[in-house]
Amino acid sequence: MxxxxxxxxxxxxxxxxxxxxxxxxxxxxxxxxxxxxxxxxxxxxxxxxxxxxxxxxxxxxxxxxxxxxxxxxxxxxxxxxxxxxxxxxxxxxxxxxxxxxxxxxxxxxxxxxxxxxxxxxxxxxxxxxxxxxxxxxxxxxxDAPAEAMGKYLTDRKVGRVAVAAPNFLGAKDKVAGFKRYYRGELVEELYTPMNQLDFSSELVQLSAGRPDGIFSFYPGGQGVTFVRQYRQAGLHDKVPLFSVQTVEGTTLGALGEAAIGSIVAETWTPDAxxxxxxxxxxxxxxxxxxxxxxxxxxxxxxxxxxxxxxxxxxxxxxxxxxxxxxxxxxxxxxxxxxxxxxxxxxxxQNYHVYKVVAGADGKPRFATLARDVLVNHGDAYAGQCAQKAG
The missing domain is CATH 3.40.50.2300 (Response regulator)
Structure with a gap:
């Protein structure tokens, strides 16, 4: 034995x-x-x-x-x-x-x-x-990055904003987050099909109310198309573009000069x-x-x-x-x-606001505009989680 x-x-x-x-x-x-x-x-x-x-x-x-x-x-x-x-x-x-x-x-x-x-x-x-x-x-x-952008625009007294995003749950969450912290006037709120790549008529509609800025969320290839058409329509020189997950690492190279001047909210960018x-x-x-x-x-x-x-x-x-x-x-x-x-x-986590600028090599890069717009920020829904997850 x-x-x-x-x-x-x-x-x-x-x-x-x-x-x-x-x-x-x-x-x-x-x-x-x-x-x-x-x-x-x-x-x-x-x-x-x-x-x-x-x-x-x-x-x-x-x-x-x-x-x-x-x-x-x-x-x-x-x-x-x-x-x-x-x-x-x-x-x-x-x-x-x-x-x-x-x-x-x-x-x-x-x-x-x-x-x-x-x-x-x-x-x-x-x-x-x-x-x-x-x-x-x-x-x-x-909601959270958009909450940071809403707070940033409120702090800087940007009074009238138009909003554009694709028509799905994640985008509507972002707009909800933006509205939760933005205290100005929303002059337009547009939702477009998820695969739409022509925004010419929407850009006319967004600018018709003469907003002080346009807030958008368009991920991936949609973001590239939206920002390019924004510049082609001459809006970059007239109305600032504020966004989340529209101008970021996956799109910056494709956008090139078209991205310069865009203002974004995020918890991380490559310049961290x-x-x-x-x-x-x-x-x-x-x-x-x-x-x-x-x-x-x-x-x-x-x-x-x-x-x-x-x-x-x-x-x-x-x-x-x-x-x-x-x-x-x-x-x-x-x-x-x-x-x-x-x-x-x-x-x-913390959220910050960045502006896309031309680097020394002429390529677009992120420069910090405002750090810690939201600090140790938890989302608005954690209290609804019935149990402590995990």
Whole structure:
């Protein structure tokens, strides 16, 4: 009997390293085609960079990434997440680009213990009444950047503003956030189809009321088209453009001179001065040959967060609830500096306002206009989260 126990113990000792080095499967569900494909591409590349920097590992464990393109369509996203959970049996799902897709996935998220770590979409419902213990968002709740812009314009007494955004939940959340903090007059509020790429008639309508500024949110390729047409219509010289996630890393290169003069609100841009951010920007530009967007930065943070959580579990991700708890409490070097989750698994963070200017090389870059417009800012919906998520 004693010899048998010794043999079992020896076998378990040999088995433990094999278990600890088991491959971690991460499904990346993102919008990888269509007008906003650049957003999903940056999400994937940001996550990939962190894995590559770890020698193909996170938290010391080998990682395999499995891509699914949701095409910004809820039905396609739902089919994709089913494949990831039921066929691929992933340990974690990351990405999550559009709010309408994320909301469609809530039933599947709530029915599994697999953790989801989103790096763009942050719809109000998932931050409040439909928060999930296994859903984490590393970007922001959708309202928050727009709240910062609303406060900035109110502080500077910009009295009359027109608003334009695509017609989907995430965009309406941003407009709601803007209105929550803006105390001036809204002279126009327009919502356009998600795939629209001709804004000529909308620009005429937006400028007809002679606003003191126009506030917009158009992600990816829509943002490029909107800003170009804004300048072509001569509005840049007449009406300032204030935006969130319209002029950013994925669009700056394509926009070139057309972006100069735009004013944006965000929690991070490539000019952030902390060491983790500088390292990330340099590595991303070297690896992919372009400037990273905040989407890439938030996804990079997602991977770093997951790596810290895997370390916290001792490398064993088979216990999903333990992994979820480790994600909630993990500490890592964020590109934004200090990072913490609110009770609803959304970040508490600072927001700033930037202006796009011409750099010394003539290329557009972000220059800080106002730091800490909102400080240690939690979203407006955390109190509606019935339980402390995670």
């Amino acid at each position: 004693k010899q048998k126990c010794v043999a079992i113990a020896a076998a378990l000792a040999l088995l433990a390293p094999a278990l600890a080095s088991a491959e971690v499967k991460v499904g990346i569900l993102a919008t990888l085609s269509g007008p906003s494909a650049d957003v999903g591409r940056d999400q994937y590349d940001g996550f990939l960079l962190a894995v590559e920097q770890g020698g193909g590992k996170l938290g010391g464990q080998p990682v395999r990434l499995i891509k699914e393109d949701d095409q910004a369509r809820p039905d396609v996203g739902l089919a994709g997440v089913r494949r990831l959970l039921e066929l691929e049996r992933v340990d974690v799902v990351a990405g999550l680009t559009f709010a309408n897709v994320l909301v469609a996935l809530l039933g599947k998220i709530g029915a599994t213990d697999v953790p989801f770590i989103g790096s763009v979409a942050g719809p109000s419902t998932t931050a409040g009444s439909q928060c999930k213990a296994n859903l984490f968002i590393t970007s922001w709740q959708s 001065g902390n060491p983790a951010s500088r390292q990330f920007v340099a590595a991303f530009e070297k690896r992919f040959g372009r400037t990273p967007s905040s989407y890439a930065a938030f996804s990079y943070d997602s991977a770093r967060l997951l790596g810290a959580a895997i370390t916290g579990t001792g490398g064993d991700v088979s216990n999903r609830k333990a992994l979820t708890a480790a994600i909630k409490s993990a500490t890592f070097a964020s590109v934004r500096g200090a990072f913490q989750f609110n009770r609803n698994n959304y970040p508490v």
